[in-house]
Amino acid sequence: MSDVRVIIQRDSEREERVVTTGTTAADLFAGERSIIAARVGGELKDLSYVVADGEEVEGVEISSEDGLNILRHSTAHVMAQAVQELFPEAKLGIGPPVKDGFYYDFDVEKPFTPEDLKAIEKKMQEIQKRGQKFARRVVTDEAAREELANEPYKLELIGLKGSASSDDGADVEVGAGELTIYDNLDAKTGDLCWKDLCRGPHLPSTRLIPAFKLMRNAAAYWRGSEKNPMLQRIYGTAWPSKDELKAYLDFLAEAEKRDHRKLGNELDLFSIPEQIGSGLAVFHPKGGIVRRVMEDYSRRRHEEEGYEFVYTPHATKGKLFETSGHLDWYAEGMYPPMQLDEGVDYYLKPMNCPMHNLIFDARGRSYRELPLRLFEFGTVYRYEKSGVVHGLTRARGFTQDDAHIYCTREQMSEELDKTLTFVLGLLRDYGLTDFYLELSTKDPEKFVGSDEVWEEATETLRQVAEKQGLPLVPDPGGAAFYGPKISVQTKDAIGRTWQMSTIQLDFNLPERFDLEYTSADGSKQRPVMIHRALFGSIERFFAVLLEHYAGAFPAWLAPVQAIGIPIGDGHVDYLAKFAAAAKKKGLRVEVDSSSDRMQKKIRNAQKQKVPFMVIAGDEDMANNAVSFRYRDGSQENGIPFDEAIAKIAQVVEERTQV
Template identity: 65%
Template sequence: MSLSVTVAGAQQQVDPGTRAWQLFSDDPQVIAARVGGDLVDLSRELADGDEVEPVAIDSPDGLDILRHSTAHVMAQAVQELFPDAKLGIGPPITDGFYYDFDVEIPFTPEDLAKVESRMKKIVKEGQKFSRREISDDDARAELADEPYKLELIGLKSTAGGAAEGASVEVGEGGLSIYDNLKRDGSLAWKDLCRGPHLPTTKRIPAFTLMRSAAAYWRGDEKNKQLQRIYGTAWATKEDLEAHLHRIEEAQRRDHRRLGTELDLYSFPDEIGSGLPVFHPRGGVIKREMEDYVRRRHIEEGFEYVGTPHIAKEGLFYTSGHLPHYGEGMFPALEIDGGDYRLKAMNCPMHNLIFRSRQRSYRELPLRLFEFGHVYRNEKSGVIHGLTRVRGFAQDDSHSYVTPEQAPGEVAHLLNFMLSLLDDFGMDDYYLELSTRDASKDKFIGSDEDWENATKVLEEVATATGLELVPDPGGAAYYGPKVSVQARDAIGRTWQMGTVQYDFNMPSADRFNLEYVAADGTRQQPVMIHSAKFGSIERFMGVLVEHYAGAFPPWLAPVQAVGIPVAERHVEYLERLAVRLRAEGIRFEVDDSDERMQKKIRNAQTQKVPFMVLVGDKDVEANAVSFRFRNGEQENGVSLDDAIDKIVTAVRERVQV
C-alpha cells in the first residue's frame, strides 16, 4: 500500500518507509526538508499526507543548518584536542556560528588553527549525523560529565525563552541526541540537540574559524565565564571568500579607527565607556546633521521643544518605562530627599507639554520635536564605538493625532524618514514591522488596540511598495513599530529610524491625554513616536562606515584645502579663502613647512574632497589646479570657475 505525500506542491505516491532524502536524491543542493512546516533531517521517514518541501544549502534555513552542523564538528574537534573541555551551547548566528566551552586556559590563535585542522579531518571522514530521541533520565546518564548540558535538560520545560541558545539544544518537546557516526558505524562524538543537521560532515563545503572570546554562560554575567569560538560556514568556497572580503572591507571602514585617523571623535576612559566626545572636525559633521534635520522637521510641520536630562522617578512609572524598561535605565539619583532618574527617552516629557493646557482637535496633528540627550545603561559587552553608546542625542519627535489622522501621519513620517536617508546617500532600504508576542507579558494594552495599531502600520508600510519584513515579538511594550533597515555601501544592514504607534501612554491609566473633539466631547489622541536618525551618534557611525570616511562635500569637515607650491603662493590662496568662506565653504590653507607632495598626501589621508593647488603659472593666469581625492587632476581652472565648482558641489550635494 503506497503513501500519498505532497512534494513542493505536487502530489506523489511513495512506498511505506520512504525517507525524505529519497525524494531529492538527484539534487545535491538539498540538505534538509520541511515537513508539515517543520525543519527535519533528510533521514525523516515520511507518513501518509505529509507536505514536504526541500531545503537548499544556500537558503536561509539551509545556511542555519550548515552552520549549526559545523558548530558540532567544531565542538567535536575541541573535545578531541582538549578532552577536559565541557560543552556549553553552539547555535548558528548571522553569517556564522559559535560554540561555548568551559576550559581552564583560554584558547589561543594557535589552538584555533589546530581545531580548524582537526575539523577538516572530520569533514573529510564523512561522519554521519544520526538523530535519536531520548528520555530525560537517559540523557542525564549519557551526559553525566557535561554539567551545562544537564542544566539545559532541567530547563527543557521553559526552553523557548529560558536561556540564550537553549532552544537550539533541547527544543520545546522531547529530547534528542545527535551521534556523529564513523563510516563503520562506531560513535565518534555526540551532543544534545534538537537539530536538524546535514546528512554527513562531507556536506560542509566551506568554513573557517574566526576568533575566540569570553562569554558568560547563558548570557548572564552572574554565571561562569566560558570561552566562545566563533566561525563561519558558507554554501560554496566563493561565498566564503566573498564573506571574508566583506569582513576585511568592514575593518577598513571601521568608524572607530577612522574616527581617530580623521580626528572626529574619541572615547576617553576618564569619561566612561559608551560616552563619546566630538572633536572640532567631528563637531562639524554633527552640526551639519543637526542643522539639516532641525530644518527638515520645521518644514514638515514640527515644533521645536526642549526638556531636561533628569526627572522625578515617578514620571517613568507613569509612562511604564521603569516597570518595563527599568534594566535599561541608570540607578536613581537622590535629590532633595527624592529619587530622580536620568531620562532614557523623551516621550514622557513631551506628554507633559501636550497636557500643559487644554487641546482642541483643531491643533491636531500636534508635532513636537527635540534633540533630546538620553542615557541608557547598556551592558559593557555590547558597547561599540558610536553605534552602541550609553549617552546619545535622539532626533526625537511625537505626533499627537486623532485615530482618523493616524494612517496619514504614519505615511507622512515614513516619507520624511526615507527622504532623509536619500539625502544622506543611503538609498537602499526596506521596512520591518515589529509586532507583539501575545504569549509574553511585557506588552500592555488590549488585543483590539494592538490589532488596530498593527493594521494601520502594516497597511501604510505596504503602500510604500518597499519590501516589508515581519519581526514577531519585536514591538515596544506600548505598541507596534515600523523601522527602516538600510543597507550600506558594502551591503550590511543597519536599523535606522522608527515609527511607533502608541495607544497606551495617552490613556487614562497613564498620562490621561485629551483633546476637545468637534462635538465638544473629550477624546484620547493617538501618540506616534518617531526618530529619523535614531540617534545622531549612531547615524554618524554608520555614515563614516558607509562612506569609508570620504564624505560628500556638503558633509565633509574640510570641504577644500589650498596647497601652495611655494610660500609665495600662500597669499593668493588666502584671498581665495576669503571668497570661498563668504559662500559658506569650509576651506583651509596648508601653509605648513611640509613639501607639496606631503601636503597632497595629507589631504588625501584626511579625505578632503577638493585640493586646490597653486603655482606661479596659476597666479599669473588668475587660475588654480584642481586635484580630487580619487587622484584625478584638472589644471588651469579660472578662479571664478573653481569657486563655482566647489560651491555647486556642496549646495547640490554632489559626490566627488
C-alpha cells in the first residue's frame, strides 16, 4: 500500500502525517471522542471519508457550531425514522438543523398529539440505543427516484438539485453536486433500517447522540409557500451532554416566565385586542406610565444633545415613496394603497425619513445650520406576515424614536462617532450593558448608488465602530438598499441577544430628494444623511426591557414606585398622607385600602413587582415613621416619614434597582 501525506489542522497548529492509502478521517482522530466529523479543504465530511494525498483535514468538535448542526441534523433523521416506524403512512418533507435544535416536516392524515410526541421520543431513544450507523452513498437521479418512489416531496427535491434554497431548508437534502442517500444500518448485521435523501454529513452512529428532547409540533406549508400543502412540523433540540440539555430547558423555562406577552397581561401593561388586529397593541394605564417615562427621559437627553423635535403625518401620497425608492424596494412591507383625491394613491408610512427630507427641503439651508438633527416619535405601519408577528417585538404598527441627521461630508465621521457614543450611553441608562456591534454591508442584488459611494460609507462606519472598543461582527449583504449600517446588539439578563439601535449612513436619499445647502463659498452642496433609531421601536424596546427585568422594572421606570400597606384600617389615612407628600415630589405612590389582610396585600404587591412596600402600624404612626419591605422580601423598619420619601426619590433619581 502506498503512503499518503495529510496535514492535520488544530486551531493554529498544523501537523503533517504520513498514513497508508485507505485511511479515514476517523482513523486520524481515533480516541478523540469529541470529534464527530471532519473539514477537508473547507468542506464538511463524515468521519468515514477516505483522505487523499495532500489534503488538509481538521476535526469538527461536537460542541462547535458545525458540530452542533451535524448532531441536530442526525437527530432529525432519527426522529423521522421513529415517525415512520410508528406512522408508516407518513411522507417525509425536510429536516434541517435550526438555532438550538432541529425540525422535520411530515405529511400525515391528522396532526400529531402530545401523546404522539411522547411515543416518538420513546422510539427515538430505542433507535439511539441500537447504535445504528449512518452510511453515505452516492446515487444517480434515476436511482434516487426509483428508491424514493413513495416519497413525493423527496422526488420534488431531486428535481430541484443544485437550485434548492437554504431559506426553506431544502439544501440539507440535495444541495449541489452529487446526489446522496444516507442509510441507517443495523450495528450488528449491517441490514438497512431506514434511509433518507440527504447531503450530510452525519454522526458515525446514533449512539453518539448524547441528549435530545422533542419540544412541540406545528403546521407548516411545504417549502414555506402557502400555495403548497400543509404539513406537520415537529421541533426538537439536541445537545452534546445531558447537563447542556438541562441548562437549555431551564433557560427556556426562565424565558417563558419573562415572556413580555405573559407579563404584559399579568401586570396589566398592554394588550393586543383581536378587535383591532394582530400586531397592533394598546397600552393600559400602567404600561402607558412606563412608556411615557421612557419617552420623557429620551426626549430630555436628545434635547441636551442638540436634537430638534418634529412631527409628521401617518399617511402620504404614494409619489413620496416613489421618490424615496420604497415603492421599488420595500413595497411588500407596506400596506396596500388607499384611493383618495380622484384616484391618487395614499400609503400608511413605513418610514419617517422621506418626510424628514421634506422638512429639510422646506426652505434654503446654510452650512451654519449643520449638523441639523431632526427627531420624532413617529408611528409607522409595516405589513408583516401573520406568521412572523410576535407581540410587541414584531408588530405591524409601532413608534420609532427616529432621528435623521444632515451634515457636511467633513462633519460626517465626527457626527457618527458622537451619535454612536450617545446611543450606547442612553442604552446603558436603561440598564443594558453587554454590547457588540454589527456592520451590515451592501446586498449586491438590492442597492442604489455607486460602488464608490458604498465603499466610502462602509469604511467610514467601520472606523467609527472600531473606536468604541466593542466586538465588531460583519453582516454581509444585510444593509438597507440606500446605505450600510451599524447595529447595536445587546444581551439581556439571561443571555439572549437583541438588536437595538441602528445607525445608517446614506449618500443616496439626499441625491434622490435633491437636498442642498449653501456652503461657505456660496456654492450648493449635497448633505450627508444619517438615519438613526435608538430604541428601534418604542414597543419593541418596552418588550425587551420588560423581559430583561422580568417585569421588576427599576424604580424610575416602575408604574407604581411604592405602595402603602396599612396593617389595619386605622392606618389607611396615615399612609394616604404619605402618598400625597410623595406625589408632590413627583413619585408614583398608591395605598392599598382594600379589605384584604395585610399578608395578602404584600403578596399582591410582590406579584405586581412594586419596588417599595411602605408598611405602617401603630408604632410607625406614633414615631411618625414607616417600614420598608422590598421585592426580595427584606425589610427596613422605623424610617422617619420625610427620610422615607427622600430615600425613594433618591433611588428614582439615580435610576438604580432595589
